[in-house]
Amino acid sequence: MSSFRSLARAMFLGFRRDRGALFFTIALPLLFLVIIGGIFARQSTPRSKVLEIGSVPIVDRMPADMRAGIDRSLKFTRSSDRNAALEKVRKGDYAAAIEQSGDRLVVHFSAADQVKSGTVQGQFEGLVQAANQAASGRPPKYRLEAQQVEDRSLKPIQYITPGLLGWALASAGMFGASTTLVTWRTKGLLRRLRLSPVPIRSVFAARVTVSLGVALVQTALFLGVATMPFFGLKLAHYWWMAIPMVLCGVLAFLALGMLIGSWAKTQEAAQGVTQIVVLPMAFLGGSFFNIDDAPRWLRIISEIFPLRHLNSGMLKVLVRGEGPASVLPQMGVLLGFALVATLIAVRVFRWEQI
Amino acid sequence: MPNTIVARDLRKRYGDVRAVDGVTLSVEEGEFFGILGPNGAGKTTTLEIIEGLRQADSGEVTVFGRSPWPRDPALLPRIGVQLQASSFFERLTAREQLRTFGSLYGVPDRKADAMLETVGLTEKADTPVEKLSGGQAQRLSIACALVHEPELVFLDEPTAALDPQARRNLWDVLRAINTEGRTIVLTTHYMDEAETLCDRVAIIDRGRILRSGAPATLVRGLDAATRISVAGGVLSEDEARALPGVDDITDDGVSLVIVTRDPSSVVAALAGRGALDGVQIKGATLEDVFLELTGREYRA
Numbered sequence: 001m002s003s004f005r006s007l008a009r010a011m012f013l014g015f016r017r018d019r020g021a022l023f024f025t026i027a028l029p030l031l032f033l034v035i036i037g038g039i040f041a042r043q044s045t046p047r048s049k050v051l052e053i054g055s056v057p058i059v060d061r062m063p064a065d066m067r068a069g070i071d072r073s074l075k076f077t078r079s080s081d082r083n084a085a086l087e088k089v090r091k092g093d094y095a096a097a098i099e100q101s102g103d104r105l106v107v108h109f110s111a112a113d114q115v116k117s118g119t120v121q122g123q124f125e126g127l128v129q130a131a132n133q134a135a136s137g138r139p140p141k142y143r144l145e146a147q148q149v150e151d152r153s154l155k156p157i158q159y160i161t162p163g164l165l166g167w168a169l170a171s172a173g174m175f176g177a178s179t180t181l182v183t184w185r186t187k188g189l190l191r192r193l194r195l196s197p198v199p200i201r202s203v204f205a206a207r208v209t210v211s212l213g214v215a216l217v218q219t220a221l222f223l224g225v226a227t228m229p230f231f232g233l234k235l236a237h238y239w240w241m242a243i244p245m246v247l248c249g250v251l252a253f254l255a256l257g258m259l260i261g262s263w264a265k266t267q268e269a270a271q272g273v274t275q276i277v278v279l280p281m282a283f284l285g286g287s288f289f290n291i292d293d294a295p296r297w298l299r300i301i302s303e304i305f306p307l308r309h310l311n312s313g314m315l316k317v318l319v320r321g322e323g324p325a326s327v328l329p330q331m332g333v334l335l336g337f338a339l340v341a342t343l344i345a346v347r348v349f350r351w352e353q354i
Numbered sequence: 355m356p357n358t359i360v361a362r363d364l365r366k367r368y369g370d371v372r373a374v375d376g377v378t379l380s381v382e383e384g385e386f387f388g389i390l391g392p393n394g395a396g397k398t399t400t401l402e403i404i405e406g407l408r409q410a411d412s413g414e415v416t417v418f419g420r421s422p423w424p425r426d427p428a429l430l431p432r433i434g435v436q437l438q439a440s441s442f443f444e445r446l447t448a449r450e451q452l453r454t455f456g457s458l459y460g461v462p463d464r465k466a467d468a469m470l471e472t473v474g475l476t477e478k479a480d481t482p483v484e485k486l487s488g489g490q491a492q493r494l495s496i497a498c499a500l501v502h503e504p505e506l507v508f509l510d511e512p513t514a515a516l517d518p519q520a521r522r523n524l525w526d527v528l529r530a531i532n533t534e535g536r537t538i539v540l541t542t543h544y545m546d547e548a549e550t551l552c553d554r555v556a557i558i559d560r561g562r563i564l565r566s567g568a569p570a571t572l573v574r575g576l577d578a579a580t581r582i583s584v585a586g587g588v589l590s591e592d593e594a595r596a597l598p599g600v601d602d603i604t605d606d607g608v609s610l611v612i613v614t615r616d617p618s619s620v621v622a623a624l625a626g627r628g629a630l631d632g633v634q635i636k637g638a639t640l641e642d643v644f645l646e647l648t649g650r651e652y653r654a
Binding site: 002003005006007009010011013014017018183187188189191192193194195196197198199351352 | 405406407408425427430431433435437440441442443444445446450451453454455457458459460482498
């Protein structure tokens with residue numbers, strides 16, 4: 001037992017003193033979170049910019065309450081030069097240019113941004129109808145009443161946090177396991193340990209324990225940053241289920257890393273193959289974007305990656321507020337993955353360089 | 355004395371290469387045993403089979419009467435193995451390294467620290483292994499092999515790539531260990547090292563043992579000529595040639611070298627002429643034995 005503890009200690013110190021590993025497993029993913037989270041945190045749809053050519057009485061003499069409504073989505077700028085105004089619309093700098101001649105309101109728009117031009121046209125159509133209705137002098141027959149429902153759609157920070165965390169855990173686990181194993185073999189540490197009376201499974205158990213500990217630290221840092229008011233992640237009720245979820249995921253990544261490390265002869269081969277697995281897995285696993293929006297065939301392929309299951313499980317408990325039992329299938333898949341990869345790793349494992 | 359290691363007709367091949375081709379040897383308790391050979395002779399493979407790192411294709415080996423293959427956890431605490439100087443945990447200091455290896459054998463930290471003293475690394479205790487010099491790393495790796503006080507120690511080319519001071523320093527450490535009664539098996543291709551340290555050596559080449567025995571016995575068995583060199587100008591070449599028992603003469607101006615198989619007659623004659631000032635007498639060394647047996651042609 002004491003040899004297990006001192007092995008774990010030795011490996012932990014080795015990790016903590018490795019600036020490169022610290023950067024890639026902790027600093028870089030956090031940096032991603034800060035950058036991507038920061039981009040999305042304050043994001044709201046910007047107002048469409050509209051040019052007024054000359055004087056447009058229908059806009060200028062709008063009732064105040066209506067004006068306030070319009071100003072939420074449109075921003076007016078005056079322009080006296082008609083050609084220049086149209087050119088700006090053509091270039092896409094402005095969503096539309098409007099001019100009024102008598103009772104005719106003309107909206108010049110470009111189809112560059114269909115959503116924006118649609119919004120602008122709709123706004124002016126409403127404006128014109130309201131003006132017509134007011135001109136008739138009769139009270140309106142139909143009234144529109146808007147009621148907001150509770151917003152249940154995922155905010156970017158909500159899927160970015162579990163996604164980036166999953167990516168961080170996957171790279172830390174896989175690179176850690178694969179390169180450690182190759183380093184131990186090439187430097188002769190593996191055979192040196194084999195010549196000690198400590199069972200080799202204790203050596204591996206110590207390494208796995210260290211990795212699990214590091215993963216929990218990564219998780220705590222990630223959630224700590226993402227829940228800061230600026231980023232605004234709100235943790236769901238059963239967020240603590242993320243802990244067993246992370247442990248299952250890391251076991252799967254470690255097993256995969258050990259499989260690569262058992263097979264690879266050189267450090268370069270181990271790093272290359274690990275990268276080839278980690279990067280597509282991060283994209284298809286839904287770490288950088290919401291995979292639910294992807295085509296069906298891509299979603300099916302993504303199921304082969306453990307990160308996909310970790311991410312979807314983490315989404316459930318961290319953000320969607322689903323109960324602990326809801327992630328049991330994901331945990332089962334991850335543990336199964338870990339088991340199978342370990343069994344294969346044991347078969348291809350080599351003690352010696354040659 | 356009981357035999358610590360007995361190996362009989364060990365064979366191991368890698369593809370077409372017969373790395374070990376019928377090695378038979380035995381090492382007695384407390385002996386300092388050297389395995390000598392050129393690069394690629396099969397020294398390391400032989401050692402690895404005895405340590406239990408590799409399985410021989412055929413033949414038998416016992417260490418303390420037990421088979422080292424398959425891995426025998428009861429045997430492992432009794433042996434200490436020094437591998438390359440780089441077989442360390444990454445980024446640990448010398449002290450942490452030694453304590454970690456000690457803990458694998460249940461050795462308390464205090465004892466591990468004492469071992470640091472033994473190999474003269476106390477001052478480097480807090481230095482990360484990556485920052486140790488070649489000699490320091492080598493001494494640390496030997497300390498890691500000795501930390502659990504094994505009865506049998508294997509050292510694979512422990513002084514390779516060390517400067518002369520570091521080598522002498524390490525020799526002292528090794529002699530001290532051997533004096534404590536531990537059996538040491540070492541491979542080397544430094545003949546002077548084997549000659550100074552080893553009680554007995556086996557010269558191995560192409561996977562076979564060519565000769566084994568005490569270094570002095572091997573040298574004497576060689577029947578090699580002795581080279582007596584006197585300062586140049588003391589004796590002319592013709593005078594030298596006239597001395598009794600002289601086989602050959604070379605004179606490079608600085609010194610005149612007399613090759614003889616009857617050194618006592620030559621030295622007596624030189625003494626009679628008062629020509630002994632600055633005389634140097636060189637007998638055959640283990641190196642001569644080695645070259646005689648393994649040939650002089652260069653091998654990459």
